[in-house]
């Protein structure tokens with residue numbers, strides 16, 4: 001699974017990091033980017049799916065399902 005955070009949409013709520021700490025990085029202002037070039041390892045998939053569903057800004061997109 002690969003994801004992307006749309007920087008223009010992210011509102012720095014930080015929920016994504018709570019659900020999947022290994023899959024996201026926050027900058028000094030709390031804005032998220034996808035860690036590891038967006039590649040999500042199997043153990044992080046459930047947390048990332050939760051982050052996608054719950055991101056208040058709908059800023060996280062799945063860009064492939066592998």
Ligand code: SF4
Pocket residue numbers: 005009010011012013014015016017030031032054055056057058059060
């Ligand atoms: S939950 Fe969404 S809005 Fe909040 S930091 Fe993560 S990507 Fe940005």
